[in-house]
Amino acid sequence: MIWLVPFAAAALLASGLALAYVIGGAAVLAFFLSDNARYLAILPQKVFSQISVFALLSMPLFILAGEIMNRGGVTRALIDLAMAIVGRVRGGLGHVNVLTSVFFAGISGSATADAAALSNTLVPAMQERGYSQTYAGAITAASAIIGPIVPPSIILIFYGAIMQTSVAALFVAGIGPGLLLAAALMVVNAFYAWRDEHPRIEKGEAPPLMPALVRALPALALPLIIVGGIVLGWMTPTEAAAVAVLVAMIASNFYSGLSLADLLEGLRRTATLTGSIFIILCAVAAFGHLAALERVPQAIATMITDLGLGPVGFMLAMNLLFIIGGMFLDITVALALVVPLLAPIALANGADPVHLGIVICFNLMVGTVTPPFGGCLLIVSTVTGMNYWKLARAVIPFVLAQLVVLAILIFVPEISLYLPRAMGLWN
Numbered sequence: 001m002i003w004l005v006p007f008a009a010a011a012l013l014a015s016g017l018a019l020a021y022v023i024g025g026a027a028v029l030a031f032f033l034s035d036n037a038r039y040l041a042i043l044p045q046k047v048f049s050q051i052s053v054f055a056l057l058s059m060p061l062f063i064l065a066g067e068i069m070n071r072g073g074v075t076r077a078l079i080d081l082a083m084a085i086v087g088r089v090r091g092g093l094g095h096v097n098v099l100t101s102v103f104f105a106g107i108s109g110s111a112t113a114d115a116a117a118l119s120n121t122l123v124p125a126m127q128e129r130g131y132s133q134t135y136a137g138a139i140t141a142a143s144a145i146i147g148p149i150v151p152p153s154i155i156l157i158f159y160g161a162i163m164q165t166s167v168a169a170l171f172v173a174g175i176g177p178g179l180l181l182a183a184a185l186m187v188v189n190a191f192y193a194w195r196d197e198h199p200r201i202e203k204g205e206a207p208p209l210m211p212a213l214v215r216a217l218p219a220l221a222l223p224l225i226i227v228g229g230i231v232l233g234w235m236t237p238t239e240a241a242a243v244a245v246l247v248a249m250i251a252s253n254f255y256s257g258l259s260l261a262d263l264l265e266g267l268r269r270t271a272t273l274t275g276s277i278f279i280i281l282c283a284v285a286a287f288g289h290l291a292a293l294e295r296v297p298q299a300i301a302t303m304i305t306d307l308g309l310g311p312v313g314f315m316l317a318m319n320l321l322f323i324i325g326g327m328f329l330d331i332t333v334a335l336a337l338v339v340p341l342l343a344p345i346a347l348a349n350g351a352d353p354v355h356l357g358i359v360i361c362f363n364l365m366v367g368t369v370t371p372p373f374g375g376c377l378l379i380v381s382t383v384t385g386m387n388y389w390k391l392a393r394a395v396i397p398f399v400l401a402q403l404v405v406l407a408i409l410i411f412v413p414e415i416s417l418y419l420p421r422a423m424g425l426w427n
Contacts, residue, residue, distance in 0.1 A: 020276070021283070023284060023286075027290060028286065031290055036293050036294075039290075046286070049285075057241075058157055059154055059241075060271075061241030061245055062152045062241045063269075063270045063273050064245050064266060065241065067265075067267075068245065068249055068258060068262075069252065071263075072248070072253075072262070073252065073255030073257070074219045076121075077219050078103040079122065080215065081212045082095075082099040082100045083206050084212040087206040088206055090190075090199075091190060091194075091200070092199075093131065094135075094139050097126070097139050097143055097189075098186050099182070101118065101144055101146045102150060102178065103216075104146075105147040105148075105151075111144045111148050112144070112368075114147040115376045119379065119380045123137055123140055123383075129199050130198070130199050133386050134391055135394055138391060141374070141376040141380045141391070141398075142185055142398035143185055144369075145181075145365035145366065145368060145369060145376065145402070146181055148331075149358070149362060150174055151172070151175065151226060153170075153361070155365075156170040156171060156174060157170075158336075162340060163343055163353055166354070166420075168425050172419045172420045172423060173357070174358055174361075175419055177358055177405070180409075184401045184404065185402075215254075218250070219255075222247050225240070225247055284336035288336075314345065314346065315349075318360075319359065319363045319406065321342070322360055323363045327367040331364050331368070331375075334364055334367075343356060343360070352413060354417060354420060354426050355413040355417055358416040359410055359416075362409060363406055371392040
């Protein structure tokens, strides 16, 4: 009878029920059909232990800091700085798009937030300069995934809480991969700029570097304070998140300012996002409890051993699974469902938990720009009004570049591990 569970889950999902209730309802049904109903009595304790993690306190604070910065007029200052640095080369607005995503990464830590913000600003600007709408949308969606890799990153906090891994080490480990990804996307943009003769910004049109840098300093201070405070041992990630909220409110006063209505809307959205994440965690904890009772991780490990995949083969198979998960599932859901099942097996095969976290989060983000249901593609398509499938075709070269970077990260762990080890955050 256990085979009825996926059909019941599909029916609940089709009814329009929220994803958390679908997962929770399917989990409770699975307890009954697998003759484990007697273990439901301790489920509240298991659920509470899943969310009673100190590192998770930083998540709503980082979300709030990003909301405040995005509503406080930071966008224009960061775009001007990026234009001053790389805008004058051929295909300059494409490079500006990527570099702005790097700057945004230190503010929101969310790919969807970055995709929505840049779709409203840079895509129209690129169109005015002669870029096709699909190319502008494609590079916007592709560069948005830098956000959750460069610190602060909400999904790295989530992974750290699930795997009991140092969030500080994960933050620092994401810097190298994030910059490598930005460089790869710029190489692809440079090729298309040369092939299609994309325009460059003339000298008088780009803002002067020093005034643009000075104006952007309050925005750039946020990631420096977060990462610097954690690395130097002055703050825990949770304390750094609280400081980030304060700095975000101060920085917003240097730009358009933050009205009371904007602050209240930011608080409302933070509460909504935090509540949705935590209720999903609770629902997934029920499935995790059942998986432990049914010894699912051990069964998967045995299957992998029987297939003879080995450590490298298993890592590649796991990456494929996570990319597919990123296409169809919410990122937090994919992390919560699959990481507890597969990550322990990877660790048993010699994987480093910090390196594994970077690789998993990276390939989940690649899934968000991969058809047929890539989340960032859907957001860019919705905001700009462009045809989804044209956008999906245009993003393919950038996805290929992301997969090359992912392969490099898998086979060269030091790209992720060098900085946290050099700073004494990881052994």
